Amino acid sequence: MAFSGYAVLWADRRVRALFVAAFFARIPALAAPLVFTLYVVEDLDGTYAQAGIIAAATTVGAAIGSPWRGRLIDRLGMRRAILPSIVAVAILYPVATLSTYVWLIPLSLLMGRFLIPVFSIVRLSLSVMVEESRRRTAFSADSIIAEASFIIGPAAGVLLVTQAGADVALYAIGGCEVLAGLIFWRLNPPTRSPGGSTPPAEPGHVVTRxxxxxxxxxxxxxxxxxxxxxxxxxxxxxxxxxxxxxxxxxxxxxxxxxxxxxxxxxxxxxxxxxxxxxxxxxxxxxxxxxxxxxxxxxxxxxxxxxxxxxxxxxxxxxxxxxxxxxxxxxxxxxxxxxxxxxxxxxxxxxxxxxxxxxxxxxxxxxxxxxxxxxxxxxxxxxxxxxxxxxxxxxxxxxxxxxxxx
Incomplete structure (x- = not known):
């Protein structure tokens, strides 16, 4: 075993910035399911079964959206692919606080579909930025960071709901997800090696996949x-x-x-x-x-x-x-x-x-x-x-x- 590989990764400024961005980006995403459950049960006077339907709608949206967003990253590059997610999140979360339970179901489906693809971006960028001999260490480091976000995210969501209310918590989560998307847009981590075989597609240009x-x-x-x-x-x-x-x-x-x-x-x-x-x-x-x-x-x-x-x-x-x-x-x-x-x-x-x-x-x-x-x-x-x-x-x-x- 060689733990020095983690130090080498952390010494790379681009990798370090990507890890920090991923840590903060995952916190609101991990807090959202719990906050939505409390919002349905407390603010909308729903049942836990109804809250489960909202979670299922988000899950279906994410399952449909993940390959689509990954394909966009492959074809258009990270910045152009992530922009629809940033705009959608900025709109959907505020609208969710004003909607009835019935309308919350399609909104949740859209939230899942346009969820900012933190996992895909980070793993794809690491596979490009880190040489193959260190890729295992890089992916493990990302898993460790994800575990840390998991510890903080739900706890932060509960704190927001109990102190400020579920609607305020949803505004905060939406704002944090937009901020996370903008951070990734600003960092623009590479998703293709220099001189990669297939560059992002230009408008009107057909690429053989x-x-x-x-x-x-x-x-x-x-x-x-x-x-x-x-x-x-x-x-x-x-x-x-x-x-x-x-x-x-x-x-x-x-x-x-x-x-x-x-x-x-x-x-x-x-x-x-x-x-x-x-x-x-x-x-x-x-x-x-x-x-x-x-x-x-x-x-x-x-x-x-x-x-x-x-x-x-x-x-x-x-x-x-x-x-x-x-x-x-x-x-x-x-x-x-x-x-x-x-x-x-x-x-x-x-x-x-x-x-x-x-x-x-x-x-x-x-x-x-x-x-x-x-x-x-x-x-x-x-x-x-x-x-x-x-x-x-x-x-x-x-x-x-x-x-x-």
């Missing part, structure tokens, strides 16, 4: 969705388990250990000299998620989430690392967008299944179902990769990543 979809890339999208199934199972399972134990006040403590272990896992993975194949990481993540329900006390539950948390950031980092390796640079933004869609679909499809398990057998069912889905997907992808033509190395270009076999 290189295909990027292959079986190994589809496997990586499946792995990304499976990762979210394990995370959703752990997320909902923690809440349900602590409610059963009548220890809801300990949610923050257990979540903190879960997030901290993920942060440490990402830090260590980024310092490794060799890549671990995402299939193996997802298999380990699924297998460590299944037994978390054995924790019958706050302290034991908190200890059981440490191993699964430790594997979260490395699994997501490894998937992004291999996508950047297997996809041509001129299509990488769209591919990162499809990975974002895979994350979204994985979360959206696993949530109701995990919920049914909790209702049917109790909190432990969430961990079993989420872990089993992740394990099943890992085994399917592993079986597919046994076919020589579908091994990721078969598609990798020069300077191949050295996987752990």
């Amino acid at each position: 290189t295909p990027f979809m292959s079986v190994p890339v589809v496997f990586l999208f499946l792995i990304s969705g499976g990762t979210m199934a394990a995370l959703i199972g752990t997320d909902l399972g923690i809440i349900a388990e602590l409610r059963e134990l009548d220890e809801v006040g300990a949610i923050g403590f257990t979540y903190a250990l879960w997030g901290l272990s993920s942060l440490v896992g990402g830090l260590i993975y980024g310092s490794l000299s060799r890549s671990i194949r995402p299939t193996y990481l997802l298999l380990a993540l699924g297998l460590t998620t299944i037994p978390v329900g054995l924790g019958g006390e706050v302290w034991s539950l908190s200890l059981w989430v440490i191993p699964t948390g430790f594997l979260c950031a490395p699994t997501m980092t490894a998937a992004a690392e291999w996508i950047a390796k297997l996809v041509p640079e001129e299509r990488r933004g769209e591919a990162m967008g499809w990975q974002g869609t895979a994350f979204t679909i994985g979360a959206a499809t696993s949530s109701p299944v995990v919920g049914v398990a909790i209702d049917g057998v109790g909190a432990w069912g969430a961990f079993v179902v989420g872990g089993a889905i992740a394990t099943g997907i890992a085994l399917i992808c592993w079986g597919g990769q046994l076919i020589p033509a579908y091994r990721p190395e078969h598609y990798a270009s020069v300077n191949e990543i050295s996987p752990v076999e």
